[in-house]
Amino acid sequence: MTAPLQIEAAPPGLARRLAAFFYEGVLLFGVVFFTGFLYSVLTRQQHALEGRAGMGLALFTVIGLYFIGFWTRSGQTLAMKTWHLRVVDLQGRPLGWRRALLRYLFSWLWFLPALLSVWALGLHGGGAIATSLIAGIAAYVLIARLHPQRQFLHDAICGSRVITQLPQRS
Secondary structure (H helix, E strand, O other): OOOOOOOOOOOOOHHHHHHHHHHHHHHHHHHHHHHHHHHHHHOOOOOOOOOHHHHHHHHHHHHHHHHHHHHHHOOOOHHHHHOOEEEEEOOOOOOOHHHHHHHHHHHHHHOHHHHHHHHHHOOOOHHHHHHHHHHHHHHHHHHHHHOOOOOOHHHHHHOEEEEEOOOOOO
C-alpha cells in the first residue's frame, strides 16, 4: 500500500484547476477522434446518424477507461501532470478503482444538468446548446465556491480531492 501524501490545507487554485479542465478537453479530442474512427471502421458505419447509441457508449467507456486508468495508477491524467495536480482520497492515498469509477460517473455533473435541460427544452441549435453548457459549467464552478475546501461536487460526493503535486527536486 502506498503511503499517504502530505496534503496542504488549501486546495489548488480554481484558475489552475480550470486550466487543467480545458487542457484535458484538448487532449480528449484525440481520444474521442480515434475512438470514433475505430468505432466507425469496425461497425462499417456509412452515415453519421447510424449507430449513435453505440458510438456514445463506446466514447463513454473509452473516456472512462482513460480517466480511471490514470487516476488509479498515478493519480494524474496528462493534463493534471502538466498543471501539477493529483487526485487522492481524503487520507491522501491514491484512488482505488471503485472510487475512481464513482468519481468518473459523478464528474458528469459538470455537463449532465445542462444536457438534460437542452433535451427537456427541445433545443437543437448549436448556440443554444453551447450557451446551456457554458451556463451549466459556470454554475458547477460556483457551487465549488460554496464548499468549505473549495472542492467540486463530484469530489465531495466521492471522498476524493485534488491536491497540488509539485515535481520532486533532485
